[in-house]
Amino acid sequence: MTSPNTSIEDVPLNNFHRLLTVRSGGGSFVDGYVLSIIGIAMLQVTAALNLTEFWQGMIAASALMGVFFGGFIGGWLTDRLGRKTVYFIGPSLFILCSLAQFWVESAAALFAFRFIIGLAVGIEYPVATSLLVEFLPKKQRGPRLAALTILWFAGAAFAYVVGNAxxxxxxxxxWRYALASAAVIGLVLLLLRIGTPESARWLLSKGREREAEGVIQRVYGPRYSLRDLPEQPDEKKMTFSDLLHSGYGKRLFFVSVFWSCSIIPVFAVYAFAPKVLQALNLKGEWASYGSMAITLLFVVGCVLATRLINTIGRRSMLIHSFLWSGLSLLMLAVFSNGNEMLVLFLFGAYAVFIGGAQVLQLVYPNELFPTEVRAFAVGIGTSLSRVGAAVGTYLVPVSLQTLGIGNTMYVAAVVTFIGLMAAWAMAPETRSLNLRDAAALSS
Structure with missing residues (x-):
């Protein structure tokens, strides 16, 4: 038997945890790939399908629209049907809709398939992260969830390499082959996920104690049991509405605000980096190489944050991330007419410092809510943040034309400082807590 003070959240990382990280992280990789591949193929798509400006915009935004609905649907399904069942929906939709894009002959059909792919992406966030966090040891929760953000950028980069080839x-x-290529990655992910067990915590929340016990012994060994799981079923099952009225509404507000404020400027900058750099007087090779350097520095920032998340803690990381990235944007606004090296330095500083907020997008929502509604909370955060991302991305060209680059950077800085205020006022510290204590309202 285990010692009285031991729980499955204190066990060392094992091969099951590593494989589950790959299985869930593969979803982030595919997400980055399928959302980025359309940008590479878009020039050929526009000519082949004779797209009007309206349809160009609609197809570009279709996946983000799908993510909005997919987050709600995926979170609800994951909490209702279980993690294991929903775990296979995203990859299946990736395969079917990616292949279907090969034969599209109209803008409306391509929009529909891209929208469904967005639904699949929205479904992936709550199910993949909930399943992963409910098995991980508490010391590995932060770094492993944070690593999923890095894998998203890796998938996006791979899309650029494969798409251009x-x-x-x-x-x-x-363009047909480029869009259909995501089906291959989706198939690999689907096969990789075969054999994944259901979450013992979810089974326990549904009163299926015998099945939960079996999962625990399968994953951790015969000497472990439900007694070693620091989360026991409540006598009264609470609905999502009950939880909001009991105090979790404040946490949902915090997650939605900080997630939106961390993603709006990033999506805008990432989507229009060459255009923004050009407005900041970086021309030709400066703009081209600057865009690549900034993309790389986004990854560097996420890697550094992943390494430091258990050292400096969630709350401190979020506050410092918003503070220093916001100051970088503010300086970009002040020195919008500065020389090339200064502009690139400040842009690079923003890309590195925002990494902390980026990786916490998948950490905080999974830690701050109980098993019954964890996936739904992640889904809501995913959906609402994508609304802000879509609006911000749409408004960047308009803002550059009407307000100018300096004022556009001021607006981005204000959004980031709103995130800072939300972090300062509401961000809890969950670094050393097990999932039960992290989700408790007293933490």
């Missing part, structure tokens, strides 16, 4: 080697129909 296809476009340069296939011909006029290359």
């Amino acid at each position: 296809i476009l340069n080697s296939v011909g006029d129909d290359a």
Whole structure:
């Protein structure tokens, strides 16, 4: 038997945890790939399907629209049907809709398939992160969840490599092969997830104690049991509405605000980096290489945050991330007419410092809510943040034309400082807590 003070959240990382990280992280990789591949293929798509400006915008935004609905649907399904069942929905939709894009002949059809792919992405966030966090030891929770953000950028980068290789080697129909290529990655992910067990915490929340016990012994060994799980079923099952009225509404507000404020400027900058840099007087190779450097520094920032998340804690990381990235944007506004090296330095500083807030997007929502509604809370955060991302991305060209680059950077800084205020006022510290204590309202 285990010692009285031991729980499954204190066990060392084992091969099951590593494999589950790959299984869930693979979803983030595919998300980055499918959301980025359309940008590479768009030039050929526009010519092949004779897209009007309206349809260009609609197809570009279709996946984000799908993510909005997918977050709500995926969170609800994950808490209702279980993590294991919903775990296979996203990859299945990736495969089917990616392949279907190969034969599209109209803008409306492509929009529909991209929208469903967005639904799949929205479903992935709550199910993959909930399943992962409910098995991980508490010391590995932060770093492993944070690593999913890095894998998203890796998937986006891989899309650029594969997409450009296809476009340069296939011909006029290359865009069809580029969009369909996501089906291969989706298939690998689907096969990789076969054999994944249901979450013992979810089974326990549904009163299925015998099945939960079996999962625990399968994953951790025969000497572990439900007694070693620091989360026991409540006599009264609370609905999502009950939880909001009992105090979790404040946490949901915090998650939605900080997630939106961390993602709005990033999506805008990431989508329009060359255009923004050009407005900041970086021309030609400066703009081209600057865009690549900034993309790389986003990854560097996420990697550094992943390494430091258990050292400096969640609350301190979020506050410092918003503070220093906001100051970087503020300085970009003040020195919008500065020389090339200063502009690139400040842009790079923003990309590195915002990494802390980026990786916490998947950490905080999974730690701050109980098992019954964890996935739904993550889904809501996903959905609401994408509304802000879509609006921010849409408004960047308008803002550059009407307000100018300096005022656009001021607006981005204000959004970031709103995130700072939310973090200062509401961010709890959950670094050393087990999931039960982290989700308790007294923490």
